[in-house]
Amino acid sequence: MIAVYRRGLWGSEMRRLFLALICCWLGIGLAACDYTTREAAVLAPKDPGGPDPVQEPTDVKYYPSDEPVRLGLEAYNRGAYGIAQRYFKDAVEKSPKDVTAWVGLAASYDRIRRFDLADQAYAQAIRLGGRTVQILNDQGYSYMLRGNLGAARRKFDEARSLDPTNPVIANNLELLNGSRRFIERPPNNQPSAE
Numbered sequence: 001m002i003a004v005y006r007r008g009l010w011g012s013e014m015r016r017l018f019l020a021l022i023c024c025w026l027g028i029g030l031a032a033c034d035y036t037t038r039e040a041a042v043l044a045p046k047d048p049g050g051p052d053p054v055q056e057p058t059d060v061k062y063y064p065s066d067e068p069v070r071l072g073l074e075a076y077n078r079g080a081y082g083i084a085q086r087y088f089k090d091a092v093e094k095s096p097k098d099v100t101a102w103v104g105l106a107a108s109y110d111r112i113r114r115f116d117l118a119d120q121a122y123a124q125a126i127r128l129g130g131r132t133v134q135i136l137n138d139q140g141y142s143y144m145l146r147g148n149l150g151a152a153r154r155k156f157d158e159a160r161s162l163d164p165t166n167p168v169i170a171n172n173l174e175l176l177n178g179s180r181r182f183i184e185r186p187p188n189n190q191p192s193a194e
Helices: 001-041 067-078 081-094 097-110 114-130 133-146 149-162 166-184
Strands: none
Touching: 067 081, 067 097, 081 097, 097 114, 097 133, 114 133, 133 149, 133 166, 149 166
């Protein structure tokens, strides 16, 4: 009986000793981790040498993505003018000084026959970028879509004066001349009330 008691005692003592050693090793391991973390914080340079990675809210500049303009151009070229208008509107809201987005918005408004909004978008594009060949040509096309052929001719002529060899303007003038011939009627060809 005494031998059994000793074996049981020895086994429990060994178990306690083994558990104590494991706790010590874990404690040393955790202390080493904590020491490494503290040491890294203490040894980290105070001034990394570059610009401050944390910016004040007043210092942050927003550079909007070109994604809405790209998607607007894709939709416009597919003939999905309503979708293009939404993308271009998103683009001008994100970047109100983007002339390309304003011209795209104006052209989209022309195609969905919202000429009042197109005029506003063209005016904003001219305020930002001046009276460029593209804007004048697009305004001329807008007037042609409305049936205001006199205003269209004036815009095309102004664009041609800035770039006399531009084939797009030449084609639009030819289209305008064809439109004018198409709608001209002889004076005696009027409907009668009889």
